Structure formats: structure tokens, C-alpha cells
């Protein structure tokens with residue numbers, strides 16, 4: 001709900017808020033520039049009388065003096081029948097230069113205040129400020145939700161690069177944006193008198209003007225009592241009109257001064273409304289607070305970037321989303337389907353079930369598990385279809401389901417059927433679905449059907465589950481769903497390095513490129529050459545590539561050892577006896593092609609920051625770890641623990657790792673081998689280095705583990721022992737986003 005609101009209001013407001021923020025950022029530089037020109041040091045001891053005296057000798061035709069919020073003094077005068085305005089040094093009274101306002105800045109100000117459209121534009125600017133405020137609030141609440149509450153708002157972010165960029169930039173700019181949007185909105189409300197007008201009434205023109213011979217301006221007692229740092233404006237009386245007065249505006253109020261006696265007449269101090277308005281005006285414009293102006297201006301500059309990343313995130317979500325038609329509202333539905341999915345394939349199965357039930361006359365409500373409502377007044381049955389991710393964990397759209405279920409205590413219960421989607425090659429097969437079923441049973445929910453599982457999106461298994469549903473509902477349902485894989489790209493093998501034959505662990509590093517470089521047409525190929533683009537789809541090291549071996553419909557996933565910016569798609573594959581896909585890949589010769597698609601795996605990559613990184617892997621688990629090291633151009637400290645069989649035969653990436661050690665992309669390489677006389681495994685070496693690792697973890701180190709399940713389990717156990725003296729365990733590190741695994 002909040003996300004929909006944030007996305008749609010963001011899309012609608014994009015142009016308005018981008019214009020407001022760019023122009024606001026440009027204007028925010030003004031107070032700083034003015035401040036650098038203004039001579040303010042030592043002016044507090046100078047009175048207005050002194051200043052006007054100095055000005056009078058140089059500008060006998062002075063008509064008005066103004067002090068800008070940044071402290072610059074401007075004199076408006078007439079000389080030889082011509083009017084002019086000069087900047088004055090308040091200490092010497094000398095001319096600094098001619099004062100003029102830049103027409104470009106005037107144009108930018110008008111664009112900011114009214115989009116150059118007068119009153120309708122001012123209304124638009126007010127709406128823009130309001131939408132910006134809503135977007136800032138909704139974005140902050142979404143982020144807090146996503147990170148598990150306000151207390152965890154600074155936790156490392158997960159998600160695709162654009163999602164992380166969007167949230168990170170928002171996190172940095174949130175206070176500045178709240179300040180500029182709320183103050184801008186207040187000023188619009190004042191303009192349209194939605195808030196009672198702030199302007200205190202002008203003091204009445206004094207009735208008791210003496211009208212005598214004007215005294216010299218530098219002798220007037222009222223002007224002697226006011227410091228230059230307090231004055232805003234002094235308007236001189238009409239020459240030769242002895243009944244006229246000086247009109248003065250200061251930081252505290254307005255009044256008139258008798259030109260003969262120098263007495264202050266009918267003075268009126270500002271009321272609290274005026275003071276509030278002026279304070280908010282200062283906060284919004286930075287006039288008089290140049291450093292705040294610059295900070296707010298800098299945060300405004302993030303808006304175009306956030307708009308762009310926000311649109312991209314929205315578009316990729318929309319592209320991959322499954323549209324559910326005939327979705328009944330939760331409060332009216334007799335059947336509820338909750339979906340837990342990471343990469344959207346389970347949504348396709350849920351849609352098939354939704355359509356079949358709708359066709360059979362049910363009122364069906366389908367939504368993400370995270371959107372579990374606190375009640376479904378008319379529901380008679382609940383279906384939960386969920387995949388499992390990570391190592392038996394919840395997928396993205398179900399990440400908050402368990403916590404929500406725990407909180408809801410008074411929901412009416414009705415029969416539920418849980419269907420798990422998973423892959424048997426993961427030992428925690430459909431574990432999250434099992435956990436959901438167990439949590440519901442513990443809360444006393446009745447069963448519609450016992451938990452069932454679907455291995456590798458099998459359409460046959462799904463159809464069989466459909467038959468069981470038909471029976472229990474006594475309705476004829478046909479569940480035919482063939483999963484659609486993302487559009488694949490054709491890649492050609494350009495390089496392979498083979499290892500491990502002698503130790504019965506044939507392992508190859510395979511590097512692929514697109515067959516024809518960037519794009520297909522001549523123009524795009526030329527462009528690709530010119531821009532040095534590889535034509536590969538975008539991916540980061542640690543993402544997954546799904547490869548369809550000929551004759552199979554189920555892809556096999558491999559962790560990527562390169563990022564697309566490296567110009568190649570690189571994987572490290574061990575040949576398993578009888579393995580369909582690994583056999584196919586190992587049989588490839590240079591020039592052979594494969595069909596592949598990218599599946600982002602944003603939860604497995606180092607978080608941003610300078611904290612040390614400990615990479616732990618064994619065998620082909622080194623693939624993504626090498627990718628992280630290769631891209632460590634900032635030379636953050638990286639320690640790599642890796643285990644192989646024999647240094648002469650399967651020391652994967654040995655030459656490359658030595659280069660990285662030399663050029664400091666890698667700080668330390670600890671390689672251990674199991675088929676040598678002093679055999680050792682990574683977990684053994686971790687125990688030996690326990691004290692050093694504990695020290696790194698105390699320094700906020702993050703740990704990334706990649707490789708087989710047994711190795712990962714032993715590493716967890718070893719680390720638990722090592723960090724026990726710190727009063728934490730691996731689960732704590734996981735919750736802090738500092739322990740990430742890619743385990744197979």
C-alpha cells in the first residue's frame with residue numbers, strides 16, 4: 001500500500017519536484033556568494049547614523065539604504081538625473097561596485113516560485129512542495145519497514161544496485177528534503193493565505209512630525225541607537241519636503257524618524273507570526289544562514305537522481321510483475337491466496353490458481369505474504385504459495401510474514417493449504433514453506449490440505465496438487481502452468497582455463513562474450529565499439545546466471561565471477577559425475593554457444609563502506625569471491641580464506657590472485673589444501689586465526705561465504721566459537737547484514 005502510494009505519487013510528481021529541486025539547489029548558492037562579497041567583520045559597533053554620514057559625503061542624492069540578509073549594504077541614489085545602486089563597504093563607506101541582480105537568477109527564482117506561470121504556477125509549486133513532503137515521509141517509512149524498524153535505519157542495504165542507490169541517497173538527504181519541502185509548503189500556504197497573513201500592519205504615519213529644518217543625517221539620535229547589523233532598510237524623506245520622515249525597517253520592527261529632531265515616531269515591533277515567518281523563510285532560502293542553504297541545496301540535488309533510480313526500480317518491478325485480474329478486495333473475498341516469491345516465478349503459479357478459482361465462481365483475493373491483513377471477514381480458505389531463498393530463508397515478498405503473523409492475535413481462523421516451491425539441490429528444501437506451516441499449526445489454524453512441495457517448478461507436480469485441491473473443494477480445477485524463464489541471451493565461449501584433472505575434481509573457469517559485441521545492427525555495433533560496451537546484460541559479481549543445457553527445460557544456476565563491466569561473463573564450474581549442465585559446459589570448445597539469463601542475487605555482495613571484508617570459500621565457491629576482489633579498486637582490506645585439494649592441480653585463479661595481492665586489491669590470501677601431507681580445511685585455518693578474525697569482526701568486518709553446504713556449516717560452527725567472547729554469534733552478524741552466504 002505504502003509502496004504503491006510512494007511509486008504513484010513519485011511518478012505523478014516527477015517533473016514538478018525535479019524542477020523545484022534543481023532550481024532550489026541553484027538558488028541555494030546565492031546566500032553563500034553574497035556572504036563572500038559582504039564586508040561584515042567589525043560592523044556591529046557601527047551605528048546607522050555613522051554609516052549614513054559616510055554615505056552622505058559620497059552620495060548626496062542617496063534615497064535608500066538596504067542591508068541584505070548576508071550583510072551586504074546597498075545604496076540607491078540619484079545623480080545627474082540618473083538613478084543607480086552601489087554596493088558599499090560599511091566600515092569605510094567606500095563604493096565596492098555597482099549592485100545589480102543577475103537576470104538568470106531572477107529567471108531561476110521565478111521558475112522555482114511559479115514555474116514561470118504566475119498564480120497557477122505558484123499553486124503548482126505549492127503542490128510540488130506538498131508531494132515532495134509526502135514522498136520523503138513515505139520513503140522514510142518504507143525504508144524503516146524494510147530494515148526492520150527505525151532502530152535499524154542505518155543497517156546495510158540490500159537489493160539491486162539501483163534500489164540500494166535510491167535508498168542510500170534518500171537516507172543521506174532525508175533531513176534536508178524534509179526541511180526544504182515543509183518550509184516551502186508553509187511559504188506557499190502563506191502566499192495563498194491558507195495560514196493567517198504574517199505581515200504586521202504598517203505603523204501609522206506619525207501625526208506629530210515637527211517639520212523643522214532637517215538635521216544632518218549622522219546626528220539623528222534614533223539612527224545613532226541602531227547598529228548596522230540590525231538595519232534592513234532606510235528610506236530617506238523627499239528632499240525639500242519638511243513634513244516627510246525617514247522610514248526605517250530593522251530586524252525587530254518598523255517605524256518613522258523625524259528628520260528634524262531624529263526622534264523615533266510610531267514604531268511597531270513585529271508580532272510572533274512575522275517572527276515565525278521570517279525564521280521559516282530563512283530556513284528555506286538560506287538567506288542569513290548560508291551554510292544551511294548549501295546543505296539543503298545539496299540534498300535538493302539528490303532529487304533528480306532519486307527520481308531517475310525510483311522510475312527504474314518501479315519499471316523493473318512492473319516488467320517482472322504478474323498481473324492478477326479479477327482480484328477481489330480482501331474484505332469481500334471467500335478465498336485468499338498469499339504469495340511468497342523472490343524472483344516472481346511463484347506469482348505465475350499463483351495466477352493460474354487465482355484464475356482457475358475465479359472461473360469456478362470463487363471470490364479470490366491474491367496478494368504478497370507481506371501484505372497479510374489483520375482479518376479477512378468472509379474468507380473460508382487460505383492458500384499460501386511460497387518459495388524458499390538463501391539457506392532455507394523467506395523470499396523477498398514474505399520477509400515480514402512471520403513477524404506479522406506473530407503480532408496478529410485475534411484473526412478469525414479458517415482452513416489453510418501451504419504449497420512450497422523449492423529446489424531439491426538445496427538441503428533446506430522448501431524450508432520456509434515448512435516453517436510457515438509449522439507457525440500456522442502452532443497458532444491453531446486448521447488444515448485444508450497437508451503441506452505439499454514443488455521441486456524445480458514442476459508443472460506436473462503442480463497439476464497433481466491442483467487435483468487434490470479440486471477434491472477437497474469439490475470443484476473441477478485444472479491447474480496448467482508452464483513456468484516462463486526470463487529472456488535469455490546467446491553467449492559464446494571465448495576462454496577456458498582447466499584445473500583439477502589430477503585430483504578427480506575437473507573444474508573450469510569459463511569466460512563468455514556476446515557473439516557480435518554490442519547489439520545487432522551496424523549502428524549499435526559501432527556505438528558499442530565506440531562506447532566500449534560489451535553488449536552483455538547488466539550483472540554484478542555474485543549474481544546468478546541461469547543456463548539451459550540442450551534438452552532440458554529447467555535452468556541450472558551458477559554464481560558469476562565477473563561483473564558485466566569487466567566485459568566478460570565468467571563462471572567457475574566443477575564437473576559432477578552425471579551432471580547434465582556441468583557436463584554440457586565442460587564439453588564446450590572455444591566458439592561454442594550457450595543460452596543464458598541473469599538472475600540478480602543482491603543479497604550476496606559486500607556492503608558499501610570501508611569495513612574489512614573476510615571472504616571464505618572452497619572449490620568453485622571462489623568464483624564470486626574473485627569477482628569481488630577484482631572490483632576492489634578502492635583497496636578496502638580483503639582477507640581471503642580458500643580451500644582446494646592440491647596446489648599443483650586445482651589452485652583456482654592462483655596467478656590472478658597473486659596479481660591482486662601485489663596491487664593491493666587483496667590484503668591477505670590464506671589457501672589450504674586437503675590432499676597434501678599437512679592437509680587442512682578452511683574451517684581449521686579459521687580456528688587457528690581465531691584471535692585475528694575476532695579483531696576484524698570487532699572492527700565491523702563483514703563476512704561472505706561461498707561454496708558447499710558442509711564447508712559453510714563447519715565455518716559457521718568455527719566462527720560461533722571464535723566470536724562467543726564478544727557476546728554475539730553468526731545469527732547476530734546475519735541480522736546486522738554482516739554475514740552473507742551463497743551456499744549450494
Ligand SMILES: Cc1cc2nc3c(=O)[nH]c(=O)nc-3n(C[C@H](O)[C@H](O)[C@H](O)COP(=O)(O)O)c2cc1C
Nearest residue numbers: 341342343344345346387388392422423426429430
Ligand atoms: C540463491 C537461491 C537460493 C535458494 N535457496 C533455496 C533453498 O534454500 N531451499 C529451496 O528449496 N530452494 C531454494 N532455491 C530455489 C527457489 O526456491 C526456487 O527456484 C523457486 O521456484 C523460486 O521461486 P520464486 O522465483 O518465486 O522466488 C533457491 C534459489 C536461489 C536462486
